Amino acid sequence: MTQNPTPIHESVREHYAAQARAAQPCCGDSSSCCDSKNALYPVELLTSLPDDVASFSLGCGNPFAQAGLKPGETVLDLGSGGGLDCFLAAKQVGESGHIIGVDMTPEMLERARLAASRLGVRNVEFREGYLEKLPVEDASVDVVISNCVINLSPDKPQVFREVFRTLRPGGRVAVSDIVTDGPLPEELQKNMVAWGACVAGALDMSEYITGLTDAGFTDVKVEPKGDASELIEAAGLKGKIFSATITARKPM
Secondary structure (H helix, E strand, O other), X not given: OOOOOOHHHHHHHHHHHHHHHHOOOHHHOOOOOOOOHHHHOOHHHHOOOOHHHHOOOOOXXXXXXXXXXXOOOEEEEEOOOOOHHHHHXXXXXXXXXXXXXXXXXXXXXXXHHHHHHHHOOOOEEEXXXXXXXXXXXXXXXXXXXXXXXXHHOXXXXXXXXXXXXXXXXXXXXEXXXXXXXXXXXXXXXXXXXXXXXXXXXXXXXXXXXXXXXXXXXXXXXXXXXEEOOHXXXXXXXXXXXXXXXXXXXXXX
């Protein structure tokens, strides 16, 4: 990776490195920002995967519900973690398709690559890199997916520009992420633990739409999936935070 990491990058990377080392999904306790891992995907999507792969989810939703993946497509997964979403996408695009997972955490990449080898998956590769400087060629992918990761970036407008750059004309975005309805308190935005927990970096829904639109996307939609406001209410803070499905398209 050529980009210099920010303190937020370093804090988030260590948080998820610890998750990988402990083999604990972020959805494994009630303090997580994520949904229960059993609620993320239809059971039939997970039946062919070993339990240690199927249960290791760090997401907050199901990006496949809106992605509409087709055989032969090239898919880019932002923040691929242990590889679960990449392996699910690989089934949908088939042997003629290709999946690229990008993650900045070496421990996650190691876990994902070991799982790919054990599963014998040949149409998936994992690359080390930052979302703000994706190690992916221009106009080379059909679909970008992500699951509760974009909120972790300290420079989301740059992430949106990178996503636009990597997509082919007509390509589409289908991500699950944490968003807010109104700004979060400043003290929460500066809390490094809250960054790793998918809370502090969450964008307001309107800012998400504006950011994607400014990057060049059309048909931008942010659809709230679930209310997680108890996470910040429990800390005595005001505001609402949601899991949402975000979709957009790059013009032809």
